[in-house]
Amino acid sequence: MNSSEGVFFLTGKDFKNAGAASSNLKGILEGMGIPDATIRRVAIAAFEAEMNTIIYAVAGMMNYFITPEMIKIRIQDMGSGIPDIDQAMKEGYSTAPDYIREMGFGSGMGLPNIKRNADTLTINSIVGEGTTVEFIINLTPGD
Amino acid sequence: MPVEFRADLHIHTCLSPCSELTMTPKRIVERAASLGINIMAVCDHNTVEHVELTSTIAKKKGIRVIAGIEINSSEEVHILGLFGELTDAFKMQAIVYEHLQPGENDEDAFGMQVLVNENEEVLGFNKRLLIGATDLSVNRIAELIHSFNGLAIASHIDREGFGIIGQLGFIPEGVKFDALEISYRTSREKAETLYGLYSHIPWITSSDAHRLEDIGRKTTGFLMGHSTFEELRLALRGAEGRKVIF
Amino acid sequence: MKLQEIIDSLSLKVENPSADLNREVKGAYVSDMLSDVMGNAKDGFLWITIQVHINTIAVASLKNLSGIILVNSRVPAEDTLKKAIEENIPIMTTPLPAFDLVGMLYSLGLRCR
Numbered sequence: 001m002n003s004s005e006g007v008f009f010l011t012g013k014d015f016k017n018a019g020a021a022s023s024n025l026k027g028i029l030e031g032m033g034i035p036d037a038t039i040r041r042v043a044i045a046a047f048e049a050e051m052n053t054i055i056y057a058v059a060g061m062m063n064y065f066i067t068p069e070m071i072k073i074r075i076q077d078m079g080s081g082i083p084d085i086d087q088a089m090k091e092g093y094s095t096a097p098d099y100i101r102e103m104g105f106g107s108g109m110g111l112p113n114i115k116r117n118a119d120t121l122t123i124n125s126i127v128g129e130g131t132t133v134e135f136i137i138n139l140t141p142g143d
Numbered sequence: 144m145p146v147e148f149r150a151d152l153h154i155h156t157c158l159s160p161c162s163e164l165t166m167t168p169k170r171i172v173e174r175a176a177s178l179g180i181n182i183m184a185v186c187d188h189n190t191v192e193h194v195e196l197t198s199t200i201a202k203k204k205g206i207r208v209i210a211g212i213e214i215n216s217s218e219e220v221h222i223l224g225l226f227g228e229l230t231d232a233f234k235m236q237a238i239v240y241e242h243l244q245p246g247e248n249d250e251d252a253f254g255m256q257v258l259v260n261e262n263e264e265v266l267g268f269n270k271r272l273l274i275g276a277t278d279l280s281v282n283r284i285a286e287l288i289h290s291f292n293g294l295a296i297a298s299h300i301d302r303e304g305f306g307i308i309g310q311l312g313f314i315p316e317g318v319k320f321d322a323l324e325i326s327y328r329t330s331r332e333k334a335e336t337l338y339g340l341y342s343h344i345p346w347i348t349s350s351d352a353h354r355l356e357d358i359g360r361k362t363t364g365f366l367m368g369h370s371t372f373e374e375l376r377l378a379l380r381g382a383e384g385r386k387v388i389f
Numbered sequence: 390m391k392l393q394e395i396i397d398s399l400s401l402k403v404e405n406p407s408a409d410l411n412r413e414v415k416g417a418y419v420s421d422m423l424s425d426v427m428g429n430a431k432d433g434f435l436w437i438t439i440q441v442h443i444n445t446i447a448v449a450s451l452k453n454l455s456g457i458i459l460v461n462s463r464v465p466a467e468d469t470l471k472k473a474i475e476e477n478i479p480i481m482t483t484p485l486p487a488f489d490l491v492g493m494l495y496s497l498g499l500r501c502r
Binding site: 005006007009010011053057058059060061063074075076077078122124125126129130131132134 | 146148149176181204374
């Protein structure tokens with residue numbers, strides 16, 4: 001299997017295109033012959049991370065790196081940052097405004113969902129500057 | 144836990160006389176974005192007038208733009224100043240403008256110094272001799288950069304023209320550089336054999352892009368929390384688990 | 390005196406022979422700092438230097454210098470030579486150090502004032 005890397009751009013409040021990046025990523029992984037179960041995990045985690053940027057940030061960049069050993073995704077955004085990451089990790093905790101909830105988003109399951117589907121998850125945030133989320137899903141040899 | 148960001152900390156725009164006219168803020172951001180570059184420093188010769196516009200455009204792509212300037216010292220050594228706040232960069236520019244070799248730019252000899260807007264429309268031309276030298280010494284420039292909370296980096300030390308070692312023969316001990324830039328011309332391995340005696344100062348590499356296709360030809364990895372100037376400072380110091388990957 | 394005379398007297402090697410070697414040389418200036426040359430060299434002067442980078446050509450064009458002599462066996466960078474051909478600025482080289490070369494130019498009667 002070859003290595004590949006690339007980038008997607010996320011625009012805040014752009015709900016029309018919400019999910020486009022993770023959908024494109026899914027397509028790329030399918031083209032590389034990665035097992036369905038793994039692709040599903042990546043797609044869910046990437047989708048949640050993408051939605052977080054779209055809901056809460058001005059814009060963000062999603063870098064993805066695919067090697068025979070792993071799939072690594074990093075999203076850095078220009079948002080207001082997360083004041084308390086532990087709190088943000090609690091299922092059901094959400095700071096989403098009403099209009100977001102009315103669209104069906106902001107259930108507070110985003111970060112926990114990423115954690116459940118990824119092998120490693122790193123969240124770094126600086127209030128006033130933005131948030132960087134990086135997660136890795138390992139590939140077993142033969143994938 | 145820190146993660147690795149990709150940075151190109153030396154990119155010119157069409158405001159620099161020796162850069163191509165296609166290096167508008169809009170296009171340099173597009174190019175950097177296509178390469179997945181997370182952090183760009185805009186470093187024009189002796190001016191910061193395109194930094195703010197580039198930063199605004201880049202923000203929409205989730206790219207951090209660091210305010211930079213490439214200052215030409217009295218010894219004709221190029222020094223990069225990187226700043227966390229635009230106001231600090233403007234303060235540095237004010238001093239550079241005051242101390243810049245007098246005279247107007249000659250577009251035929253040196254190239255155009257074009258100021259544009261987000262739609263790439265020409266707003267005007269910088270009349271100053273941006274290719275010229277200031278009457279500020281290397282020491283003084285580093286001092287001034289630090290007084291404005293910036294990072295002082297010796298540009299392309301492996302380059303003979305305008306590189307500190309080419310011009311002075313050595314790097315003076317008293318100057319507190321935050322990093323030395325090894326240009327795209329020299330590999331890390333080669334640089335180690337040539338400049339090993341300066342390995343106590345952090346090294347970075349970057350594109351020194353004067354054309355769009357130059358952007359990202361060399362980048363430096365920064366292991367840090369988020370793409371901010373202060374995190375960059377920590378990474379250069381190797382502090383708090385942050386570090387430079389080059 | 391004509392540039393060709395100087396080239397012959399001092400056995401200089403011309404890197405771009407297509408350039409105009411028949412021009413009048415009005416004086417000479419020696420410096421390795423471009424800003425210094427921009428400030429002090431005069432029209433028609435020869436410039437003696439070790440700097441081989443492309444920016445020298447822009448300065449030579451700007452000041453309408455009659456040519457550049459690189460000392461210590463320095464050779465122009467590839468892009469420098471290309472630009473010199475474009476701009477019709479003769480580049481000459483010599484194995485001599487600047488001190489000796491300039492002494493010889495002085496004894497030929499060239500001055501910098």
